[in-house]
Amino acid sequence: MEKKEFKAESKRLLDLMINSIYTHREIFLREIISNASDAIDKLCYRSLTDDQVGMKRQDFAITITTDEENRTLTVSDNGIGMSEKELEDNLGVIASSGTFQFRQEMDESDNTDVIGQFGVGFYSAFMVADHISVVTRRYGEEQGWRWESDGVDGYTIEPCEKESVGTDIIMHIKPDGEESNEFTQYLQEYTLRRLVKKYSDYIRFPIRMLVTHSRRKEGSPDDKPEFEDVQEMETLNSMVPLWQRPKSEVTKEEYDKFYQERFGDFAPPQSVITVSAEGSVTYKALLFIPSQASGLYYTQDFEPGLQLYSSGVMIMDKCADLLPECFNFVRGVVESPDLSLNISRELLQHDRQLKIISNNLEKKIRGELERMLRDDREGYEKFFKNFGRRLKVSAIDGYGAKKEQLQDLLLFYSSTEKKQVTLKEYVSRMPEEQKYIYYATGASVETMDHMPQTELLKERNMEILYFTDQADGFLPDAFHSYADKPFRSAIDGDLGLEDKEQENGEEEHQECFDFIRETLGERVNQVKASNKLKTHPVCMTSGEGLTFEMEKYFHAVQPDMPMKAQRILEINVKHPAFTALESARIMDEEKAEKYVEILYNQALLIAGLPVEDPTAYTDLLCSLWQ
Numbered sequence: 001m002e003k004k005e006f007k008a009e010s011k012r013l014l015d016l017m018i019n020s021i022y023t024h025r026e027i028f029l030r031e032i033i034s035n036a037s038d039a040i041d042k043l044c045y046r047s048l049t050d051d052q053v054g055m056k057r058q059d060f061a062i063t064i065t066t067d068e069e070n071r072t073l074t075v076s077d078n079g080i081g082m083s084e085k086e087l088e089d090n091l092g093v094i095a096s097s098g099t100f101q102f103r104q105e106m107d108e109s110d111n112t113d114v115i116g117q118f119g120v121g122f123y124s125a126f127m128v129a130d131h132i133s134v135v136t137r138r139y140g141e142e143q144g145w146r147w148e149s150d151g152v153d154g155y156t157i158e159p160c161e162k163e164s165v166g167t168d169i170i171m172h173i174k175p176d177g178e179e180s181n182e183f184t185q186y187l188q189e190y191t192l193r194r195l196v197k198k199y200s201d202y203i204r205f206p207i208r209m210l211v212t213h214s215r216r217k218e219g220s221p222d223d224k225p226e227f228e229d230v231q232e233m234e235t236l237n238s239m240v241p242l243w244q245r246p247k248s249e250v251t252k253e254e255y256d257k258f259y260q261e262r263f264g265d266f267a268p269p270q271s272v273i274t275v276s277a278e279g280s281v282t283y284k285a286l287l288f289i290p291s292q293a294s295g296l297y298y299t300q301d302f303e304p305g306l307q308l309y310s311s312g313v314m315i316m317d318k319c320a321d322l323l324p325e326c327f328n329f330v331r332g333v334v335e336s337p338d339l340s341l342n343i344s345r346e347l348l349q350h351d352r353q354l355k356i357i358s359n360n361l362e363k364k365i366r367g368e369l370e371r372m373l374r375d376d377r378e379g380y381e382k383f384f385k386n387f388g389r390r391l392k393v394s395a396i397d398g399y400g401a402k403k404e405q406l407q408d409l410l411l412f413y414s415s416t417e418k419k420q421v422t423l424k425e426y427v428s429r430m431p432e433e434q435k436y437i438y439y440a441t442g443a444s445v446e447t448m449d450h451m452p453q454t455e456l457l458k459e460r461n462m463e464i465l466y467f468t469d470q471a472d473g474f475l476p477d478a479f480h481s482y483a484d485k486p487f488r489s490a491i492d493g494d495l496g497l498e499d500k501e502q503e504n505g506e507e508e509h510q511e512c513f514d515f516i517r518e519t520l521g522e523r524v525n526q527v528k529a530s531n532k533l534k535t536h537p538v539c540m541t542s543g544e545g546l547t548f549e550m551e552k553y554f555h556a557v558q559p560d561m562p563m564k565a566q567r568i569l570e571i572n573v574k575h576p577a578f579t580a581l582e583s584a585r586i587m588d589e590e591k592a593e594k595y596v597e598i599l600y601n602q603a604l605l606i607a608g609l610p611v612e613d614p615t616a617y618t619d620l621l622c623s624l625w626q
């Protein structure tokens with residue numbers, strides 16, 4: 001018998017399969033099963049028009065058999081089979097379709113992960129097997145054929161007996177390395193069952209395996225039951241995917257169970273979204289909004305993405321391209337026949353189709369969130385607690401590139417409503433003369449509520465949005481305005497109120513202000529009389545630009561590149577403390593300097609900024625009693 005060589009290109013891929021890939025070995029089973037399923041598809045299709053086939057839809061099946069002693073794993077199908085020429089053409093060259101592309105990708109990216117993303121085909125079985133026999137008989141032929149290979153040095157083909165039409169792929173599983181069953185596991189029921197569930201659950205034909213159950217022996221006494229092992233044929237896959245069934249036919253419990261099992265969440269999802277699209281790309285999607293953020297969600301280790309299926313076969317576990325970043329907390333499944341397994345090999349070229357799907361899904365998810373906000377406020381607030389941060393960060397990203405899409409989904413705490421409100425609600429309540437959307441940034445609602453700077457607005461019953469999330473501080477810059485109303489900080493700088501409050505009375509106290517400026521020198525950028533303060537003597541503001549919250553944020557993320565906000569000391573000239581300072585300046589300049597220091601440090605403290613020298617500050621306070 002003549003041994004034939006693989007084509008050069010195939011040889012290199014084989015070599016790669018056998019030697020350099022350690023992760024994703026398990027996908028070989030998916031590949032072998034999907035080939036079996038394709039072969040059945042072909043014969044099944046034929047049976048519709050050709051009575052000679054003599055088989056019905058329910059007769060078709062894929063069978064997995066193991067022989068631990070001889071270390072063989074066999075996947076059999078009763079599909080179309082292969083003729084001698086087909087064997088040669090199909091298995092002699094590494095699958096013609098996309099594998100070349102796959103190789104290029106491997107070479108370029110040096111990223112073995114791509115193997116999980118591409119359909120790598122029949123040859124992937126050499127990752128776990130050192131010898132493969134394919135015994136096959138083509139529909140319409142009497143003669144069977146046996147193809148054999150142990151990988152690198154080629155293959156042989158010879159005629160053989162085969163009783164029925166179809167194909168057996170017999171894989172001789174490699175020996176284990178020391179102290180592990182890395183290969184033997186592929187002969188074990190547990191692993192095979194798991195892999196079928198994971199990758200091939202929704203193959204449309206039954207995947208059967210002889211499994212062992214322990215059963216009570218018939219007639220064994222009740223008080224001393226005896227057990228025996230029995231072997232039964234079991235179908236491992238569920239065949240009809242949940243997402244292929246109309247929503248009206250699926251119960252909430254079924255969705256919950258599916259979500260929890262598949263995505264390993266303890267809690268049922270907060271929302272279920274189903275999509276069935278036909279048109280430029282045909283697909284079905286089943287999406288879930290989790291009811292809690294997983295521990296990983298806000299970390300680097302979180303991997304977003306949806307499971308991608310094509311004709312019952314999982315192509316990718318986490319296809320990130322299907323989800324926009326703003327909604328990357330969504331879990332779920334997308335299935336499209338337009339991305340057949342063959343096509344999936346050139347997945348990168350199918351960007352356009354993925355993009356269309358992703359754009360549609362984005363709209364659907366946004367629609368669902370809008371619905372929740374409208375019809376289930378409590379539920380939405382709960383959702384926002386979990387994932388609002390993501391929405392805010394995405395809304396700000398790229399100078400507010402997604403502002404339009406996301407702005408109405410954001411919630412902020414309102415000083416007057418004492419609850420979370422939307423920007424739309426805020427604007428709808430604005431009195432006519434109010435020109436700005438006021439906001440305050442700070443660590444918590446309580447601190448902002450007590451900030452001296454918010455006194456004036458509160459006195460006038462004007463609503464302030466409290467920005468407590470670090471991301472919030474960047475929002476006014478990214479958005480500029482909402483519904484043509486610009487954002488304005490209630491804490492920093494000018495409030496833009498057009499009335500007498502604007503007169504702040506600095507002129508009458510010019511000398512005293514000069515004295516304060518002299519005393520503080522470069523520590524402050526500006527000293528001015530304030531119109532915001534009512535009961536407090538001083539406050540520190542940052543004016544336009546970087547806020548103190550941003551300064552703190554930058555300090556935390558890049559401590560060696562300090563970014564400093566401006567420091568504007570605002571003074572309430574009507575406050576007794578200022579009056580005391582003014583008279584001290586005339587009577588006892590040394591004491592007046594102390595007053596300035598104290599007021600300055602107080603302003604820092606209220607703004608949540610560190611006092612430069614805490615000991616000196618407390619000494620200073622105590623010195624007033626001496």
Ligand code: ADP
Pocket residue numbers: 031035036039077079080081082090091094095097119120121122123167341342
């Ligand atoms: P692909 O499935 O993408 O074409 P594979 O490497 O998985 O690439 O398979 C190569 C070819 O071998 C298939 O296209 C098919 O023609 C043939 N083949 C593989 N397995 C079977 C099978 N079980 N029955 C019939 N033909 C098969």
Ligand code: MG
Pocket residue numbers: 031034035119121122
């Ligand atoms: Mg294949």
